[in-house]
Each structure stands twice: as structure tokens, then as C-alpha cells.
Amino acid sequence: MAKTSGVAPRLAKALAIVLGTEEIPIRLRAWDGSEAGPADAPVIEFRSRRALRRMLWSPGQLGLSRAYVAGEIEAHGDIFATFTALSSVGKFARPGPFSKPTPREIWTLLTTAVRLGALGPNPAPPPEEAKVERHGRRHSKKRDAAAISHHYDVGNDFYRLVLGPSMVYSCAVFDSEETSLEAAQEAKLDLVCRKLGLKPGMRVLDVGCGWGSFALHAAERYEVNVVGVTLSTEQAERARKRVAEAGLTERVEIRVQDYRDIVDGPFDAISSIGMSEHVGREQLGRYVSQLHRLLRPGGRLLNHAISWNAGPTEDDPDSFIPRYVFPDGEMLSLSDMVVALEGGRFEVLDVESLRRHYALTLRAWVRNLEENWDEAVRLAGAGRARIWRLYMASSALGFENGLTGVNQVLVQKHGGEEPPLRLREWTAG
Secondary structure: OOEOOOHHHHHHHHHHHHHOOOOOOOEEEOOOOEEEOOOOOOEEEEOOHHHHHHHHHOOOHHHHHHHHHOOOEEEOOOHHHHHHHHOOOHHHHOOOOOOOOOHHHHHHHHHHHHHOOOOOOOOOOOOOOOOHHHOOOOOOHHHHHHHHHHHHOOOHHHHHHHHOOOOOOOOOOOOOOOOOHHHHHHHHHHHHHHHHOOOOOOEEEEEOOOOOHHHHHHHHHHOOEEEEEEOOHHHHHHHHHHHHHOOOOOOEEEEEOOHHHOOOOOEEEEEEEOOHHHOOHHHHHHHHHHHHHHEEEEEEEEEEEEEEOOOOOOOOOOOHHHHHHOOOOOOEEHHHHHHHHHHOOEEEEEEEEOHHHHHHHHHHHHHHHHHOHHHHHHHHOHHHHHHHHHHHHHHHHHHHOOOEEEEEEEEEEOOOOOOOOOHHHHHHO
8 A cells, every 4th residue: 555654745745846836746756665646547656856856957848758758757557647637737738838836936945855755866868769859950951950950860760660650750640549549541642642632643742751651652642753751760761762662763763862952843743741849930931942942933832831730839948848859940820921922922722620530649659669669669668659659648738638630731833724613622532
């Protein structure tokens, strides 16, 4: 039977300060076996004093994240239930950066650390924490390449385990909640092809091509020629191998290339699926201008991107996502993206929200990861596996509660043929 006295009650007060709530919404288990908090709530275990020390030095999301990645905190049971409980109160329930503790709260954290023997120097961050945000001009070509490498060059086999055979790292499109992940990803790829109006012989650019799944689908099913570009050398290596195995080397070219360096337009259609989040607000105009320049008159561009749904949100460089998952990543609102595309002389043909679909996609990825946990740890290390579990589960809840969305915006360059009178002909595919 768990002890109700000891470390846990004091630790619970410290955690409540960090979370910005009066009472913690989880059952907290301390390193001495004591427990505090609601008896029927999800269990979070603090395995060492070092976790409390991290909270003292970084009293917010960053300190908690570092402790989890390092294995000093463990979330037992259903990770979604744990995050649902945490996101229902305090600072987790509000969009934007965590507010800093008051001087009085800092004093309480400090005295708690002293009493529990946790006072000491700031522990070094886990080695998986990104360092690229400290070097070079933000969204320079060199720094963008380093940011992409941090996220994507962590092992193709690890991604294959998490994403499944499709190797598609973006939102799937589900006919129902019972649709398999593979079927939903194939439906998404085909939906993009139909929205772009692909026809045999067209020349297509896939910006941020990943492991080549869209390029393969478009070339095989629609008989088009595809140039796919990525900044990830590991992605390009696997994509080229898949192209060769499919016998499509004459139709698909995979390059390691920055989109800003592409000069061999025009293209008849352009897909950008889950790439523009890496572009950055300051570079958005250049991104739109470059794709406009590369597209033939009358050609279509589909921009598929995650968005903020909670209004303007300040980027917090000390939160979990930029430190561990997407360094320098910037989500925009749907309205900002549409304004940029229209300002770049594109005509908006269609906008489709896929928010609920991404929640289902992320839950499927978490399921893949947890069902193959030991293999994931072997392939990428315990820290990296824990990062992906935390990031994907918390992101799923963000889509479910409407904090974030994902949208496909279809636009056309002026000139050339007119769009059809009824634009939704792809829904019959």
C-alpha cells in the first residue's frame, strides 16, 4: 500500500506551482514510494530528486519535459488520459508560453528542494535537446538544414516503425474512425493528386518530399514525372531506394535541395505537404514567391499545413516542441497562410480542414510506437522514443481540443486554363 506521507505531499505542492493550479489533477508517486493527489487519477512517478531540481531551474514546460526525456519522470498507463488530466487545469489549459512563477512561488520551490535534498546545480539537458537554435541566422539555409536533420535524420527504420509501411509523415484522411492508417494515408495521397488535377505527362514538384510516398503514388497512379526535394539526407536515401524498387527512376527524381535553390521550373503542379511549417513567418513571402515563379500559368499548388486555431500565439523557444521536436518550426494561422498566398498572386480555389483526421493519425502513430516500444528504443534510444511519445500524444490532444488545426489550401496561378465550374470534382474519386 502506498504511503500518503513522506515526499509526495511536498512534491505535489511544488508541481502545482509549476502547473499553475491549486490542486494537481494527477496521482503523484515520489521516489520514496509515497503518493499524493486524487486516488483515481492517472499516475505520474517522480523517480529521483533530479526531476525536482530541473523544475527549480526551469519551472515550466521545459523543466518537466527534460525530466521526462531523461527518464526521471514516468507517465504510467494511458498517456492520453495523463495529458487530458494535465491539460484540463492551470497553464496547460491556456495557449501560449507558460507564465513564470512569482517570486513567492520561486521561494516555495526553493525551500521544497532544500527540504527534500534536491538542491544543486542545474542538470545538463538530455543529449537529444536541439542546439541548432543557438547558431546562425534563423531560417538561413544552413540553419534550416541543421533543424531538418535534427528531426528527420534519426533513423529511417525508427520512422518506418512509427509511421507504418506508407512512410507518410503527415495527416491521413479517414473515411471513418475504423479505417486503417495505411488506407487513410493512401486516401490522402490520392486526394492531393485529384485536387492538383494530375494528368499523364505532367511535371510535378513535391516540396518537402519526405520518404517519397507522394512522388511514388503520383508517378505510379497518375503517370506524371515528379521532382521531390528534401533537406534530409536520410530521407533522400530511403526515397531513392523506394523509387528504384518500384521501377520508377525514369519518372521520379529525389534531390537533397533547399526549395529556395530550385531553378528548373516551370512545373505543372506543386505539392507542399507538411513542409511550410519549417519555412518561418519571415520567409513566408519568399516561399510563396518562389513557388509562384516555379509554377506554370494555370498550374495548381496544394499547401497542406498545421495551423494555430487559438488566435495569435507567441512562439516560446523554451517550450518542448522547439527544444526537442521541431527547432525553428513556426505554425501560422489559416488566415495568415491564405493572405500570404493571395498576396503572392495566387487564386484560392479550395480550403479543407482535416483537424479531426490528424488526431486519428497521431493516435495511430502512438499506438505503433507503444506496441513496438523495445524495438523503438533499440533503434533510436530511450530518450528519442520518449520524445516522440510525448510529442505525438500531446499533439493529438491539441487537434482534438481545437487548439491546432491542419488545412489543405488549393490555389492556382493566374493564366492558362480556367478552373472547372464545380471545384469539388475530386470528392468523387
